[in-house]
Amino acid sequence: MTAEAPPVVAVDKSQDSAPRSGVRAWLSRHPLAAYSIRRLGLYLVELWGALTITFFFFRLMPGDPIQTLIQTLQQNYIYNAQASAELIARYQQEFGLTGNLFSQYLKYMEKLVLHGDMGPSLINYPTPAQTVILRSLPWTIGLLGLSAVLAWILGVVIGAIAGWRRGKLGSRIATNLSIALSHVPYFFVALILVYIFAYSMGMLPARSAYDSRIDPGISLAFIGSVLKYGLLPGLSIVLIGTFSWILSTRMLMVPILGEDYLVYAEAKGLKGWRILTRYALRNCYLPQITAFGISLGFIFNGNVLVEQLFNYPGLGTTLVTAIQQLDFNTILGVTNIAIFSVLTAVLLLDLLLPLLDPRVKYWK
Amino acid sequence: MRLLTAVLRTIRNSRRLASGLAILAVMVLLALFSPLIVKLIGGGKDPIEVAAYEKWLVPGPGHVLGTDQFGRDVLAMVVKALSVSLQIGAIAGVISTVVGVIVAFVAGYKGGWIDGILSTFTGILLVIPTFPLLIALSAYAKNVSLFQVGVMISIFSWPFAAKTIRSQVLSLRTRPYVDLARVSKARDLEIIVTELLPNLLPFIGVGFASSALGAIFGLVGLEVIGLGPGGVIDLGQIIFNAITTGALTLGAWPMFVVPIVLLTLLFAALNMVNIGLEEVYNPRLRGVAGE
Numbered sequence: 268m269t270a271e272a273p274p275v276v277a278v279d280k281s282q283d284s285a286p287r288s289g290v291r292a293w294l295s296r297h298p299l300a301a302y303s304i305r306r307l308g309l310y311l312v313e314l315w316g317a318l319t320i321t322f323f324f325f326r327l328m329p330g331d332p333i334q335t336l337i338q339t340l341q342q343n344y345i346y347n348a349q350a351s352a353e354l355i356a357r358y359q360q361e362f363g364l365t366g367n368l369f370s371q372y373l374k375y376m377e378k379l380v381l382h383g384d385m386g387p388s389l390i391n392y393p394t395p396a397q398t399v400i401l402r403s404l405p406w407t408i409g410l411l412g413l414s415a416v417l418a419w420i421l422g423v424v425i426g427a428i429a430g431w432r433r434g435k436l437g438s439r440i441a442t443n444l445s446i447a448l449s450h451v452p453y454f455f456v457a458l459i460l461v462y463i464f465a466y467s468m469g470m471l472p473a474r475s476a477y478d479s480r481i482d483p484g485i486s487l488a489f490i491g492s493v494l495k496y497g498l499l500p501g502l503s504i505v506l507i508g509t510f511s512w513i514l515s516t517r518m519l520m521v522p523i524l525g526e527d528y529l530v531y532a533e534a535k536g537l538k539g540w541r542i543l544t545r546y547a548l549r550n551c552y553l554p555q556i557t558a559f560g561i562s563l564g565f566i567f568n569g570n571v572l573v574e575q576l577f578n579y580p581g582l583g584t585t586l587v588t589a590i591q592q593l594d595f596n597t598i599l600g601v602t603n604i605a606i607f608s609v610l611t612a613v614l615l616l617d618l619l620l621p622l623l624d625p626r627v628k629y630w631k
Numbered sequence: 632m633r634l635l636t637a638v639l640r641t642i643r644n645s646r647r648l649a650s651g652l653a654i655l656a657v658m659v660l661l662a663l664f665s666p667l668i669v670k671l672i673g674g675g676k677d678p679i680e681v682a683a684y685e686k687w688l689v690p691g692p693g694h695v696l697g698t699d700q701f702g703r704d705v706l707a708m709v710v711k712a713l714s715v716s717l718q719i720g721a722i723a724g725v726i727s728t729v730v731g732v733i734v735a736f737v738a739g740y741k742g743g744w745i746d747g748i749l750s751t752f753t754g755i756l757l758v759i760p761t762f763p764l765l766i767a768l769s770a771y772a773k774n775v776s777l778f779q780v781g782v783m784i785s786i787f788s789w790p791f792a793a794k795t796i797r798s799q800v801l802s803l804r805t806r807p808y809v810d811l812a813r814v815s816k817a818r819d820l821e822i823i824v825t826e827l828l829p830n831l832l833p834f835i836g837v838g839f840a841s842s843a844l845g846a847i848f849g850l851v852g853l854e855v856i857g858l859g860p861g862g863v864i865d866l867g868q869i870i871f872n873a874i875t876t877g878a879l880t881l882g883a884w885p886m887f888v889v890p891i892v893l894l895t896l897l898f899a900a901l902n903m904v905n906i907g908l909e910e911v912y913n914p915r916l917r918g919v920a921g922e
Contacts, residue, residue, distance in 0.1 A: 316752070317759050321759060324764060325767060328768075446906060447895070447899035447902070448899070449902065451899075454852070455891045455894070458887055459891065462887070567762075571766075571852075572852055601763065602760055606758055
């Protein structure tokens with residue numbers, strides 16, 4: 268994953284003319300503020316666009332969730348007779364399926380933006396979708412967040428060393444392994460790990476997130492169990508993630524090595540390790556922070572399968588169950604959360620990076 | 632002819648590109664001859680037919696990789712599945728590369744508000760997690776064909792190609808030779824086809840390789856949760872069968888290890904081609920990724 272170039276904001280042509288009063292003049296005197304406002308505007312446009320596309324995508328899918336629900340209820344003998352028209356109308360009202368598509372859209376956006384309400388979940392009716400999602404979110408954040416950060420740190424450190432000592436045997440092994448494995452789905456590693464550690468050796472559990480005999484709560488036994496059950500899925504994400512970060516860090520590192528200031532640092536008699544950490548690494552980890560924000564979304568993509576394999580009660584499993592049951596509100600909720608977190612992470616990084624790195628300038 | 636020698640020289644100069652292409656070539660050959668190989672394994676009867684042999688045979692002289700829960704020969708299945716996986720990669724790779732190239736050229740060459748709208752749209756599509764949408768699409772579209780799945784996957788994979796190619800178009804269109812062509816009153820389309828396109832071929836190749844990679848993984852992902860096109864066996868479906876039928880507990884390791892090894896090899900080869908091409912056409916990167 269390479270660092271995405273930040274959007275270059277066009278220079279405001281009115282800057283050249285004589286200073287005027289009002290907002291424009293203030294903005295031209297405060298480039299950072301002007302940049303932040305533009306960046307925020309782009310963020311809002313992107314967020315709105317992505318939420319809108321997913322809404323219409325799922326609404327235009329064929330399939331009637333209400334009919335499906337009523338059929339299920341009938342099959343389970345909860346209703347013996349045909350469902351009354353009144354009941355269907357009631358459900359359609361509840362799920363925001365009345366009126367034409369556009370008014371449904373407006374109602375959905377209004378509820379989502381103003382009240383943070385994603386509507387009721389179909390599979391867990393009448394529990395709201397956001398409650399269902401919030402229940403599984405900690406598992407995904409814990410598993411995914413921890414392993415993604417761990418993979419990033421390992422990848423950047425190993426990648427930097429591999430670049431620094433390029434040509435050496437260890438570095439070449441690390442590089443070639445990364446080239447071979449950086450695009451392999453997490454899921455494959457997970458499957459192999461499960462086979463070795465869970466089925467062949469019987470050392471680690473293969474399913475669920477914690478031992479069901481232990482009551483969830485803040486106790487040593489429970490935390491230990493969560494760690495034990497999370498080890499295999501976490502390890503598979505860390506392994507592949509590390510390889511892809513090694514590759515991209517190394518690609519950022521090697522061109523820097525020829526720079527004059529590194530030669531100068533060496534001429535000053537600084538130790539190799541100090542040059543690496545103080546001079547060279549600094550130029551790699553900042554772009555990699557941005558790349559990390561962007562990669563969050565792709566980690567989510569791969570993670571669905573890993574959670575599915577381990578029957579881990581996270582967002583991915585919730586999503587797959589919701590899709591199988593045509594639970595529109597929950598599906599939309601999960602994708603919306605993924606979109607929101609990626610865009611917000613990238614926005615925050617774009618706003619913070621100028622403070623961390625004086626060379627980053629998006630304004631003039 | 633000159634083009635061919637140039638291509639051959641490039642391949643010879645990059646060990647990484649050469650080995651990636653070699654692995655790919657072997658796989659494509661295997662896929663092309665898969666009907667023949669399958670017939671050979673069966674020795675007269677169809678080894679993929681249900682109950683062709685006994686169930687759950689361990690790997691042995693008769694069946695190198697054993698048989699599955701329906702008594703099908705795993706080796707024959709894997710060979711056939713490889714060709715399906717390669718097909719989906721080719722279909723989705725071609726579609727998304729073509730769409731990506733068109734969008735990239737319109738955006739990068741025209742510039743202005745067209746570029747603004749197209750780039751923002753591409754950016755938005757890039758942040759939408761595609762896997763949920765893909766699951767949804769295939770869950771509702773039951774009994775889809777392989778080609779239709781390819782189209783579905785391409786809907787979400789063209790933005791990557793468009794983004795990389797656009798940035799190259801932007802840097803190329805201000806080059807002196809393009810200006811020269813413009814001064815000599817060449818039409819836009821002519822400039823694009825004769826001046827820009829040939830110089831962008833490596834980046835288009837990179838875009839194709841990444842899209843194909845994404846598509847193969849996309850289909851494997853769908854199969855693994857049990858939502859693939861009907862009636863075809865691809866490598867993902869063999870893995871799915873291994874999980875759901877308990878091959879892991881039964882010790883029938885070839886059923887999931889062989890597809891995973893093959894796919895990993897395929898990913899590695901495509902990645903090597905990717906990095907090799909980037910190195911060849913961006914000399915500043917040469918030696919950056921290895922050697």
